Amino acid sequence: MSTKADQLELAFRHLVNALGDRLHAHEHMSLELTGEQSQFVRFNRAKVRQIGTVSDCQVRLTVMADQRTGYYDLPLTGIWDQDWHHAQAALDTLRRDLPQLPVDPYLVLPSGTATSGELYQGMIPAPRDVPDLVLAEVAGLDFAGLYAGGRVVRGYGDSVGQYHWFATDSFTLDYSLFTAEGQAVKGTYAGSHWQPHRYTARLDQAKQQLTRLAQPRKTVPAGSYRTYFAPAAIAELLSMFSWGGISEAALQRGDSAFRLLQTGERLSPLFTLSEDFSHGLVPRFNQLGDMTPAHVPLIVQGELVNTLVNARTAKEYGKVANGANGGETLRSPDLRPGDLLPDHVLTTLDTGLYVSNLHYLNWSDRPTGRITGMTRYACFWVEAGQMIAPIENLRFDESLYRCFGSNLVALTQTQDFVPEVGSYEHRDLGGMWVPGAIVDDFVYTL
Amino acid sequence: MIPDLTQLLQSLRVDADWIGLRAMREVSTRRSVRRQHPTHNGTRLDMGIMVEVVVDGQLGYGATNSFDRDDVQRAADQAQLQAIAARQWGLHACTTSTRPPVVGHYRSPCAKPLDALTAGDVNDILLQLCRHLTVSSQVVQAIATAVTREIDIWLVSSSGSDVHQTLSVVEGHLSATAEDGSIIQQRSDHGYLAHSFQGGWERFLTDDLWARSQKIGEQAVELLTAEECPTAKTTLVLAPDQMMLQLHESVGHPLELDRILGDERNYAGGSFVKPQDFGRLAYGSPLMNVVFDPTIDGELASYQFDDIGAPAQRQYLIRSGTLERGLGSLESQERLRVAGVACARATSWNRPPIDRMANLNLEPGSTPLPELIAQIDDGIYMETNRSWSIDDQRYKFQFGCEYAKRIEQGQITRTLRNPNYRATTPEFWHSLRLVGDRSTWQHYGTPLCGKGEPNQLIWVGHGSPVCAFEQVDVFGGGAA
Numbered sequence: 059m060s061t062k063a064d065q066l067e068l069a070f071r072h073l074v075n076a077l078g079d080r081l082h083a084h085e086h087m088s089l090e091l092t093g094e095q096s097q098f099v100r101f102n103r104a105k106v107r108q109i110g111t112v113s114d115c116q117v118r119l120t121v122m123a124d125q126r127t128g129y130y131d132l133p134l135t136g137i138w139d140q141d142w143h144h145a146q147a148a149l150d151t152l153r154r155d156l157p158q159l160p161v162d163p164y165l166v167l168p169s170g171t172a173t174s175g176e177l178y179q180g181m182i183p184a185p186r187d188v189p190d191l192v193l194a195e196v197a198g199l200d201f202a203g204l205y206a207g208g209r210v211v212r213g214y215g216d217s218v219g220q221y222h223w224f225a226t227d228s229f230t231l232d233y234s235l236f237t238a239e240g241q242a243v244k245g246t247y248a249g250s251h252w253q254p255h256r257y258t259a260r261l262d263q264a265k266q267q268l269t270r271l272a273q274p275r276k277t278v279p280a281g282s283y284r285t286y287f288a289p290a291a292i293a294e295l296l297s298m299f300s301w302g303g304i305s306e307a308a309l310q311r312g313d314s315a316f317r318l319l320q321t322g323e324r325l326s327p328l329f330t331l332s333e334d335f336s337h338g339l340v341p342r343f344n345q346l347g348d349m350t351p352a353h354v355p356l357i358v359q360g361e362l363v364n365t366l367v368n369a370r371t372a373k374e375y376g377k378v379a380n381g382a383n384g385g386e387t388l389r390s391p392d393l394r395p396g397d398l399l400p401d402h403v404l405t406t407l408d409t410g411l412y413v414s415n416l417h418y419l420n421w422s423d424r425p426t427g428r429i430t431g432m433t434r435y436a437c438f439w440v441e442a443g444q445m446i447a448p449i450e451n452l453r454f455d456e457s458l459y460r461c462f463g464s465n466l467v468a469l470t471q472t473q474d475f476v477p478e479v480g481s482y483e484h485r486d487l488g489g490m491w492v493p494g495a496i497v498d499d500f501v502y503t504l
Numbered sequence: 505m506i507p508d509l510t511q512l513l514q515s516l517r518v519d520a521d522w523i524g525l526r527a528m529r530e531v532s533t534r535r536s537v538r539r540q541h542p543t544h545n546g547t548r549l550d551m552g553i554m555v556e557v558v559v560d561g562q563l564g565y566g567a568t569n570s571f572d573r574d575d576v577q578r579a580a581d582q583a584q585l586q587a588i589a590a591r592q593w594g595l596h597a598c599t600t601s602t603r604p605p606v607v608g609h610y611r612s613p614c615a616k617p618l619d620a621l622t623a624g625d626v627n628d629i630l631l632q633l634c635r636h637l638t639v640s641s642q643v644v645q646a647i648a649t650a651v652t653r654e655i656d657i658w659l660v661s662s663s664g665s666d667v668h669q670t671l672s673v674v675e676g677h678l679s680a681t682a683e684d685g686s687i688i689q690q691r692s693d694h695g696y697l698a699h700s701f702q703g704g705w706e707r708f709l710t711d712d713l714w715a716r717s718q719k720i721g722e723q724a725v726e727l728l729t730a731e732e733c734p735t736a737k738t739t740l741v742l743a744p745d746q747m748m749l750q751l752h753e754s755v756g757h758p759l760e761l762d763r764i765l766g767d768e769r770n771y772a773g774g775s776f777v778k779p780q781d782f783g784r785l786a787y788g789s790p791l792m793n794v795v796f797d798p799t800i801d802g803e804l805a806s807y808q809f810d811d812i813g814a815p816a817q818r819q820y821l822i823r824s825g826t827l828e829r830g831l832g833s834l835e836s837q838e839r840l841r842v843a844g845v846a847c848a849r850a851t852s853w854n855r856p857p858i859d860r861m862a863n864l865n866l867e868p869g870s871t872p873l874p875e876l877i878a879q880i881d882d883g884i885y886m887e888t889n890r891s892w893s894i895d896d897q898r899y900k901f902q903f904g905c906e907y908a909k910r911i912e913q914g915q916i917t918r919t920l921r922n923p924n925y926r927a928t929t930p931e932f933w934h935s936l937r938l939v940g941d942r943s944t945w946q947h948y949g950t951p952l953c954g955k956g957e958p959n960q961l962i963w964v965g966h967g968s969p970v971c972a973f974e975q976v977d978v979f980g981g982g983a984a
Contacts (some may be wrong), residue, residue, distance in 0.1 A: 098957075100767070100957050102766050106590040107767050108565070109586040109587070110564055110565030110566060110567065111565070111566050112854045112958075113566075113567065113570075114552065126542075127545070128547075128623070129546040129547075130546065131546065131547070131548035131549065132548075133549065133550065133569040133570075134569075135568075135569055135570035135575065137572050140505075140571075143505075148549075155545065158622055158623045159545050159627055160541065162541060164541065185586065185589065186586075186589040189590045189592075193593050200766075202769045203770040204770065204771070204957035206958060232770060233770060234770040236769065240774070244770075312681045312688040317686075417773070417895065418894060418895070420891045421891055422891050422893075422902065422904055423981040423982060425686070425687075425688050428981075430893045431893055432895040434895075451896070453895070453900050480959060481957070481958035482954065482959040483961075503902070504902070504926055504928075
């Protein structure tokens, strides 16, 4: 699979140089690349539902001239005649359109001299082996999910000579195991080297949880309950920070739930969140070719110390950019662990809810930081430190200022890596490093 | 740049029982203005081809963004290898009955072609719209967006299919954010990109465009001083733009047969609907009539054939409150032995078709709007979705709206802000008490329905009249 990816890097370099040569003196340009050679295997009932491969690569050509800008997305195939034909047509279209566009006062031209190259070669299963490798271990179980594996590439080049290339071989297996009654355990196995014993170990954990679910469900009435959120559930809550949360632009435009944090409200001193690129799972360069610092503290002991600021937002609002991406979203978040020993989770929770996963979160009242969503998968009623019964799923509606603020009791001493398994348009990269957390009086409404 | 696909198909050398090609070419533009300054001026060309092969009853696919014959042959080889690798693990035997041989074409109705306006024309219009949205200094953000798409989809197969469909789509979005101290309110044009239709610029440049944009700005300001929506169990009246979301989440998704079959359980979830419910379940009140209708001119997800070649027809899903059929493709119908519709759809060439909504509409009733309101002593009328969340079985939901009005003694009275409501799906639809007549029926669309593994976003259309529901829990901001 890497042969095609290598061919694409050559094609990309060629395109950056060829377009650079065609630019007029007053023009600037950048090229961003998103590509993959992926295999997707979808499972249901421990069988293969759909199986196939996708070879895809798109580049975004952005041209800037006379304080105006426009972009054109086009396919990159590695076949020069086709690619150059599309690129020339794109350049012609942009040159036709640009003089007609309004002036963009917040246009940021490429600058700097950054270059980088990262290649993470892995040992992922051959496509023909994946069904056997995955399904042989789940015989007799009701197993559903998606295996996605192969090489993912990101690239950047511009007219001032910045150039970045990031390529990684990786896989994610995102799965669920179900009881006959429909209760389920969620699991993920992700990495760049498929190791059968690790997959087996993860499945064994999930199978153990599944046995706990094989008892009648308890219907818990709406109300406030002390709750333990496992790392995957915390990751869902943190994902809301990337949607009307930590973005400086969102804050400036009245779209953010973090306004109160900016005006002095604090979260719990236990809560420390940063962007940490030392894990190396995502590229550090952004859409402008800037290299993000390896570590960007965002919330330190409950205090908002940095928002995510890209260069365009910085120019519009007079801020200092910190290498954020176009959407100012979290790319490699790390929520610092606390001091709660994993073995003490249930005893510290004492009586309340053990929530493994959350589902379908949305802001119910963004200015006050209120989030609604559902519990999902293996969630239990706990009494006196003992898991009593799985629960019927509950709807919650709670403010992040209470959940991660005054009501945050403890964070676990260990973090889990929760991989990003999204694949809208293309496979996403990276994930979150998060601990579990105990929260008092979490509000469930339905 | 798209080769003759029949010739391409004939040139491929694959040892398979069946082979099909689905090619797609999409040219889209996105232009957006915020606070009088441009934020997006982009064009996208996306094209590629998916090769499907069936070997010993197992289907495999290979997709590539290149139409070079050698690359397509490699995709075909990959598809065959995948089918062979999976054949001992296949969930169901794929037969050619789920890839029917069809010949035909479809083209969206279009009066003012997508290339009739230049980039400069569109930006001028968007700038003017922003000015109309900014009705006072309290409007701190005004956004105007226009998106066009021209999508060509071709299907050819070894069993003789030859289909070409051309979809012309225009999507529009307007919004205003008003601010007064710590109070922030947003109002939009029936929801994010809800003005999404098949057609040309005539769908964007409507007679009411300027008045609509001004009203959005005025209502954003109006909400700053509006009362908070009260907490109550009351009669809830929903406008068609919120009914769009209500239908989508609590009728469309639960009726998808692939959810009932379990395919979707690891991602979007399953359904509270069981296979034995079809033909029996009283899904809602007898006033409830829901149709799958891909034949409506201008509605966003109209087409002649779905992405595996099933001819599209109007079908009742729910009639007089009783569930009749599901949203399931030929594959799902065969697997579940439940009646379905032509709804195998793929978001692009690089994703396999799955069960999807297309146009899902609630039929109008017989009550004119004034009469509907006059029958309500105490209630709340809500417009335009702003928050949505529902569980993985599509049972417990909570939705929020941008704008509400109090209904008192048969009259619409005060404006309310931060309105929300929650219920369970069966309880809610059984509480449907009044359905507005044809004059209240409107259709909107969204290009953003997410589902599937690998993930897919697809465009759907929803039409509905104004509807009234009894005894619904409503509440405002800050009050959980």
